[in-house]
Amino acid sequence: MEVKIKSMKHEDFKDNEYIDKLVEELNASGANVAVGNLNQLINWGISNSLWPLTFGTSCCAIEFMSLGAARYDMARFGFEVARNSPRQADYIMVQGTIVHRMAPAMRRLYDQLAEPKYVIACGGCAVSGGPFKNSYCVVPGVDKILPVDVYIPGCPPRPEAFFYGLMQLQRKIKVQKFFGGINRKEKREEFFAAHPEDRGKLS
Amino acid sequence: MSDIKEIISGICPEAEFVEGGESLQVNVPESKWHDFAKALHDDRRLDFDVLTAVVGMDWKESLGVMYYLTSTSRGWDILEVKVEAPDAKNPFIHTVSDIWKVALFQEREVYDFFGIKFINHPDMRRMFLRNDWVGYPLRKDYDADPAKNPIRLEDEINEDDTCSYVEDEKGKIKRVPGKVFEDDEYVVNFGPQHPSTHGVMRMRASVDGETIKKVDMVSGYIHRGMEKLSEGLTYPQILHFTDRMDYMSAHQNRHCLCLCIEKALGLEVPRRAQVIRVMMDELMRISSHLLAFGCTAMDLGATTAFFYGFREREQVLDIFEKTCGARMSMNYNVIGGVIADLHPDFQKDVKELIRIMPERLKEYHTLFTGNIIAQNRLKNVGILSKEDAINYAITGPSGRGSNWSNDTRKVRPYSIYSELKFDEVLESGCDSYARYMVRMREIEESCKILAQLVDNIPEGDIRAMNVPKVIKLPVGHWYQQVEASRGAFGVYIESDGTKNPYRVHFQSPCFNLIGVMDLCCQGYMIADLITIGAALDFVIPDIDR
Numbered sequence: 224m225e226v227k228i229k230s231m232k233h234e235d236f237k238d239n240e241y242i243d244k245l246v247e248e249l250n251a252s253g254a255n256v257a258v259g260n261l262n263q264l265i266n267w268g269i270s271n272s273l274w275p276l277t278f279g280t281s282c283c284a285i286e287f288m289s290l291g292a293a294r295y296d297m298a299r300f301g302f303e304v305a306r307n308s309p310r311q312a313d314y315i316m317v318q319g320t321i322v323h324r325m326a327p328a329m330r331r332l333y334d335q336l337a338e339p340k341y342v343i344a345c346g347g348c349a350v351s352g353g354p355f356k357n358s359y360c361v362v363p364g365v366d367k368i369l370p371v372d373v374y375i376p377g378c379p380p381r382p383e384a385f386f387y388g389l390m391q392l393q394r395k396i397k398v399q400k401f402f403g404g405i406n407r408k409e410k411r412e413e414f415f416a417a418h419p420e421d422r423g424k425l426s
Numbered sequence: 427m428s429d430i431k432e433i434i435s436g437i438c439p440e441a442e443f444v445e446g447g448e449s450l451q452v453n454v455p456e457s458k459w460h461d462f463a464k465a466l467h468d469d470r471r472l473d474f475d476v477l478t479a480v481v482g483m484d485w486k487e488s489l490g491v492m493y494y495l496t497s498t499s500r501g502w503d504i505l506e507v508k509v510e511a512p513d514a515k516n517p518f519i520h521t522v523s524d525i526w527k528v529a530l531f532q533e534r535e536v537y538d539f540f541g542i543k544f545i546n547h548p549d550m551r552r553m554f555l556r557n558d559w560v561g562y563p564l565r566k567d568y569d570a571d572p573a574k575n576p577i578r579l580e581d582e583i584n585e586d587d588t589c590s591y592v593e594d595e596k597g598k599i600k601r602v603p604g605k606v607f608e609d610d611e612y613v614v615n616f617g618p619q620h621p622s623t624h625g626v627m628r629m630r631a632s633v634d635g636e637t638i639k640k641v642d643m644v645s646g647y648i649h650r651g652m653e654k655l656s657e658g659l660t661y662p663q664i665l666h667f668t669d670r671m672d673y674m675s676a677h678q679n680r681h682c683l684c685l686c687i688e689k690a691l692g693l694e695v696p697r698r699a700q701v702i703r704v705m706m707d708e709l710m711r712i713s714s715h716l717l718a719f720g721c722t723a724m725d726l727g728a729t730t731a732f733f734y735g736f737r738e739r740e741q742v743l744d745i746f747e748k749t750c751g752a753r754m755s756m757n758y759n760v761i762g763g764v765i766a767d768l769h770p771d772f773q774k775d776v777k778e779l780i781r782i783m784p785e786r787l788k789e790y791h792t793l794f795t796g797n798i799i800a801q802n803r804l805k806n807v808g809i810l811s812k813e814d815a816i817n818y819a820i821t822g823p824s825g826r827g828s829n830w831s832n833d834t835r836k837v838r839p840y841s842i843y844s845e846l847k848f849d850e851v852l853e854s855g856c857d858s859y860a861r862y863m864v865r866m867r868e869i870e871e872s873c874k875i876l877a878q879l880v881d882n883i884p885e886g887d888i889r890a891m892n893v894p895k896v897i898k899l900p901v902g903h904w905y906q907q908v909e910a911s912r913g914a915f916g917v918y919i920e921s922d923g924t925k926n927p928y929r930v931h932f933q934s935p936c937f938n939l940i941g942v943m944d945l946c947c948q949g950y951m952i953a954d955l956i957t958i959g960a961a962l963d964f965v966i967p968d969i970d971r
Binding site for chain 2: 277278279280281282284285286288289292293294307319320322323324325326327328330332354355357358359360361362367368378379381421
């Protein structure tokens with residue numbers, strides 16, 4: 224099985240090893256024909272109608288607005304409906320620095336997203352704290368408080384980089400198992416193993 | 427200035443004058459400060475009606491505040507007042523928030539960073555940091571151990587608690603607890619995650635039916651501690667922070683910091699670099715006002731107008747990208763000039779932009795400005811009188827919408843602005859519509875400036891040749907202002923002669939804008955909160971820094 228994205232050829236992606244590995248894992252675990260096909264159908268649906276939660280804290284948010292405007296037009300990929308309520312969104316795109324005061328609010332937003340949910344860390348600040356890593360009140364990377372699916376580097380990333388990251392998320396969704404042993408759940412288990420104090424709060 | 431000295435000595439004989447700095451500095455004992463401040467403001471001969479900057483300081487042996495005052499009636503002369511807290515262990519200074527309302531928030535910032543408590547200040551809460559934060563981060567002896575302030579994932583408690591420090595007749599200071607909102611008030615919370623707060627600002631509005639009674643602005647959701655970080659970096663290294671403060675005034679902010687450092691070093695910037703800097707500043711202003719137009723429209727529900735604003739903004743970003751190599755966070759100005767020469771297409775692209783802009787502005791006005799909904803939502807909403815604008819130090823397009831002439835490019839020209847022909851845009855409506863119109867008309871003025879310069883870019887170096895390899899500023903302090911897209915942006919640098927600054931303070935225009943939200947919103951409908959915020963046009967990372 225090859226993971227296909229309509230907008231970009233497989234060989235044009237730079238890191239196919241990891242997606243090939245995910246496909247291998249998926250094939251190894253096996254699924255019957257009916258469930259497998261249903262999975263594919265649902266994943267095709269999810270990956271082509273990814274609605275983001277607008278969560279911009281700084282510069283990256285302005286580039287995200289450019290993405291929504293006519294020139295870059297993310298509607299072409301099915302990302303167009305930016306939602307303001309986490310209840311209606313599929314993924315949270317962290318655009319900008321997360322500071323100590325924001326951390327509880329950020330975490331609550333993540334908890335409010337409906338499953339299946341994804342997180343994209345956009346820009347240097349969300350990836351690692353960026354230029355403010357050494358500050359007294361900056362969270363050095365949003366992965367300290369949330370499980371992250373895709374990292375988009377840049378300060379801020381170009382709109383093309385946003386698209387590349389979003390397409391990576393689409394590919395990742397296409398190899399997930401919606402029915403049974405969902406990849407996401409395993410990831411959450413990993414996360415809880417690292418943060419045992421959060422188990423009660425999140426589930 | 428000598429007559430000012432005499433008047434000041436007459437009012438306050440204890441005042442000491444320090445000369446040799448860039449402007450007159452007065453040291454005043456704390457016990458005399460409040461009366462002296464009142465005289466500075468009320469005495470018609472002095473008439474210091476604008477409190478430009480409040481800079482908290484830790485001089486190691488003492489804590490204190492530097493106040494930068496200026497007078498609109500007397501040519502915008504700057505007076506520095508240094509006030510030291512008598513007891514460094516338990517620092518107290520009298521508030522001036524009853525004289526200059528802008529100090530209400532400015533003093534809270536100083537309290538947050540340095541732990542200096544202001545006597546008689548009505549609301550002594552933390553400004554940026556969580557209310558359970560341990561320590562005061564900008565003090566030199568701050569313990570940065572992450573174990574003391576770990577990432578807390580629980581919400582802050584007792585958000586409504588505030589306090590003030592009151593002095594009785596015997597001079598004893600007493601802490602009086604208070605509440606931001608009373609128990610019987612109905613409070614609506616906006617943000618920090620809300621699409622119309624233009625970032626992560628949190629507003630709590632107490633409402634009576636649909637009428638707003640009070641707005642409490644809770645800031646700090648993107649406070650990154652740039653001022654503290656700067657103290658550990660060299661001067662060229664701190665430049666990049668300015669691009670990430672108000673990212674819609676990246677060029678102007680960086681220009682300001684470069685000017686301040688160049689002033690301290692006594693560097694002469696080549697003419698070509700100066701012209702390039704001014705052109706970039708004006709392009710940035712156009713892109714910023716276009717974004718403000720788009721966002722104001724979108725906040726009112728006119729999503730189409732947003733696309734039009736962004737269409738032209740992309741054109742400006744293309745110009746930046748060709749020359750600076752980035753669409754945002756350009757990192758273009760450097761100490762002594764600019765980092766790279768202009769792209770060969772620069773002049774052609776700028777001319778094209780100037781050519782299309784008047785037509786496009788007409789289109790915006792037809793599409794949005796003339797629309798009856800826009801008119802009703804903006805006109806006579808969020809009234810801010812000229813007196814209040816001055817008292818709250820609301821500079822930039824928002825202040826000029828209240829007919830207050832405060833354009834730094836005109837009143838205290840820097841770089842080559844004194845040679846250029848352009849008008850300061852003023853509107854006398856004092857409402858959201860006036861502020862919106864100032865921005866639209868400023869786009870025309872910026873085009874005018876660009877048109878004058880585009881064919882007159884002189885040949886020559888783009889960077890001064892005599893910039894030292896290791897930049898060390900002499901001992902002293904400097905303050906520089908430029909006109910950023912949203913008002914007067916100031917940089918304060920204090921140097922102790924080493925290659926790192928001793929203290930850097932960024933005085934951002936948006937910080938003052940949120941101070942006026944409560945005043946502007948009172949008595950209007952809850953839906954107007956969004957339009958008033960949109961017309962004031964604040965950028966949150968600029969406030970929080």
